[in-house]
Amino acid sequence: MTDKVAPATRTITYRQALNETLRAELEHDDKVFLIGEEIGVFEGSYKITAGLLEDFGPERVLDAPIAEEGFVGAALGAAMLGMRPVVEIMTINFSLIAIDQIVNHAAKMRSMFAGQVSIPLVIRMPGGGGQQLAATHSQNLEVWYAHIPGLKVVAPSTPADAKALLTAAIRDDDPVIFLENLSLYSTKGEVPDGEQVAEIGKAAVVKTGTDLTIVSYSRGTTTALEVAHQLEAEGLSIEVVDLRSLRPLDRDTICGSVRKTGHAVVFEDDWLSYGIGAEISATIGEGVFDFLDAPVRRVAAAEVPLPYAKSLERTALPSAADLARVVRDVLNISSTPNDK
């Protein structure tokens, strides 16, 4: 038996976990540099890079002009020569301007050039709606990237995972899309001190249960946990699987959980059709058909460009109440009066 002392932990925000990890990796490897719009002087649109320009200088924390295709591609080119750039795209919506560089180039090069070059590139970007940013600034486009072989896509839901997955992403030799979420930045959680490196491609069972599995990722996992605990009080035992990695997808963990519970609901912020949940549902159908006691259901965003007005926005986005209702539906339990 080895003496293994659990590292000390601190309760910090998701934002702080990202900031500390970027700082640690800038210190850890001088090939690492940050590049993006407003990350230096402005300290990041969401203040993820606060204080880093001051401590690491304008070469390591490189403010780029508004030219996503240009600077994402430039980061890619620097990665080809062995640098380890970490790009911040202000929100995932703007990544569409750089999508040729990400999809046609970063994802392809290693394979197309028979392994002669690798692309140690991280692209951080927040997705998500709910801040009344209207249709163009509220999208969840992660499935666009999760579809592409050659990319890795991770989506941490907690400050601890944000730290461990960002460290893993920066040290990985492949292009990694690092999905953040506007509404997660201020959430708090315990984060272990010291170096933490997660394994990309692995999901986590973040709550165990026996009656039904909720599969989610990023912000959705926090809602899933909230609903699971709420239903626990009603005597339902809900298991929550946090995907953590959207590509590769940990199908074994998903199916292992559903095999046990016989019921599954996917909770996702993206649009329903062709979304992450569609892939999860197909996986469950293929992997554990014989163990399903009810059809797999998906709780996803209404398929509409997200409106600005709060009332419409709230209606369109999947909520905890929506999830609880569907969980009860799947378990064939009528809603209790104290719901809502």
Place this chain on the structure above:
Amino acid sequence: MAAKARTRSTAEVKTAGGEPADSLRGFYEQMSLVRAFELRSSEMYARAKIGGYCHLNLGEEATVVGLMAAIEARDYLFTGYRDHGYALLRGLSPERVMAELFGKVTGVSGGRGGSMHLFDQETRLFGGYGIVGGQIPPATGAALALKYQESAGPDAAAVMCLLGDGTTNIGAFHESLNLAGLWKLPIVYVIVNNGLGMGTTVEKASAEPELYKRAASYRMPGVRVDGDDVLAVRDAARDALKQARETRQPVLLEVMCYRLRGHSVVDPARYRSSEDTTIAQQSDPVPSFRTELITAGVLSEADAAAIDEAADARVTEAVTFAEESPEPDPKDLFAYVYATAVANAPSALPGEPVMDAL
């Protein structure tokens, strides 16, 4: 029409005299090799040995040879998809290039890239790129990396990024030149202006058809040179690279040449006027350089014929090699998808279950 309008500008660089005979002879050998290789590629495409798209450097040989004479081994080269000649002169064997066109495992990109995607880490050929303009941001980023990795100076490396005339209209071109000008990156952007973006003339595509002038927006020198003059091309490119490596001054170099045939091997180029075709044929740099060297006494007729025959034989060897090389093994299908091994990496073939049913 288009060709007639393309008069040489005053910004042209004049050939310096006094080039050694050996050097001139070497340039002719290279031009002859590119010509022979491209003609044979065309034939092998017709014989269905080569698939997909296939774009040839026919008519651009002087440009190819001149640019490759200027670039140093330590420099990085990014090109578009018309890349065979550059790969050959970067030092890749005709065997490996032809094998790539044949889709063989011995090809420069292991048979995974094809004609448009020649890549060689060793000679710093950092890719042919199939998407118009796709190479420009990464080339710019390579120059950014060089700035992190070494100091400016005569021994520093630089990046040469080739692009076509049509590419100067794409956003990536302007974004990248802006970054290079802003950050003072060691890079030379070379517009190989053959007058046609597929079938569209420069005049119909660019509001400023004197493309080198676009550099002005990015406070970058813009230079135009006669692409049929191998020495002029070399000298202009060398000068541009010198600025890039020694003072980190990016340069935009425009090389004027003709595309002898269609956009790709399957394009009969019927949109070209007979007048334009005639000019292209008259400007064909290979026979004119040949005649020039014979006239100057650098080569005898017999020497030139021997060089052509040798080039042809060299290409025949390449074809034989490509023909006899093995196809990539299907079991290696997923071999290069990821550099860092990752849990749950997909490996299902079409129709295979994504996982074993539990």
Place this chain on the structure above:
Amino acid sequence: MPDVIMPRLSDTMEEGELSRWMKQVGDEIHKGDVLAEIETDKATMDLEAFDNGILEQHLVAAGALVPIGEPVARIGDGSNIVTGDAAPAAPAVAAPAVVVAPPADAPAPVVAAAAAAAAPATPTPTGELRTSPAPTGELRTSPAPTGELRTSPAPTGELRTSPLARKIGREHGIDLHTLTGTGPQGRITRTDVDSAIAKQQTAPAKAAAPAPVVATSAAASGANESVDVPVSRIRAVTARRLTESQAVPHFFLTSVVNVERLVAFRADVNESLAALGTKVSLNDLFVRASAVALRAHPEVNASWGDGVIRRHQHVNVGVAVATDDGLLVPVVADADQKPLGAIAVETRALAGLARSGGLSLGQMTGGTFTISNLGMFGIDSFTAVLNPPEAGILAIGAATDVPAVRDGILVTVPTVKITLTVDHRVLDGAVAAAFLRDLVALLEEPLRIVL
């Protein structure tokens, strides 16, 4: 393309009943699709397609008895679709097929036109379709989900079940048709199957069924009130086999078994198996005890065949199960080698399959001895009819308390009467009696059953 014929689906099958069409005329057929269910003399089997194409014609209607090798349907390219009622039974339904098939050397449209002209007054469905070869797509009905049909071998109706319920049902021999779903839209879910299993375990004896009781209703009512009930294949075969068996010279031996310790033993066993969720019935103990006794008496584990007595290496005990369609005898193979718990689980599964029509051929063949138990009906004792070619069958009656004096005190002792029917060609009285004596001893000292 060749016609689809009635396949040979069991070693004793001579004809089969096409009990249900699973594919309709116009359906697109792929190799391996289940075209119909066939009830053979032993089981309900799938009729699978060997060809791809369009189902053009049913040559027989559901319910028809068709000899092996006779055509039942036609699969083609869809150009000769014939709908309408297929001839009700008989395999000799060649007529419509002949009418429909266009002469090989004549272009089909001409034939069609001629037919239309010839028979305008009586546009039979057949003629109509011939004259207007409707686009096949229109005629296609959505193909039955064959996967589901395979996994739930229920002969009738649509069943809404979860895959998990089907899986558990299969494993426990629960016929899902007997359950009422409590899930959304009446879906049968895990909860429903679990409660059915629980019920089954509390009343396990229900499984076995009487052989002779078959002879019930030929009875009472006046002739003009009689109704002729068509018999199923199973019943027809049962009738034939039992009639044959009456030709076998046989005799009966009866013993009374004191089951006081057997009942107590069963309670002990069930207590120790409770954690595993398995329950052992008295019948399971009889199966196991018989198997152990048979192993010790190989002369009884035998059968009469063509002038020789065939002694069997394996001890395979059949258990008679009453089903709606007739008597079935699934077999617990190597019952002497299996632990009690395994016998209990297997017997329960086999009984469930028997009732749902899901028994495979292999599960019904190879028996070397049979047990028939009518105890749960309160029958004190009865004699069972031999199940040829087996040499013995054991009939088990109900447990009855009888008075006895123990240590000078009058007490009640539970007893069971068991009656062995013996094929006299294979066994003589003394040999059979020795077997029965040892069997009784085993049942009265139940620990030996499992040792």
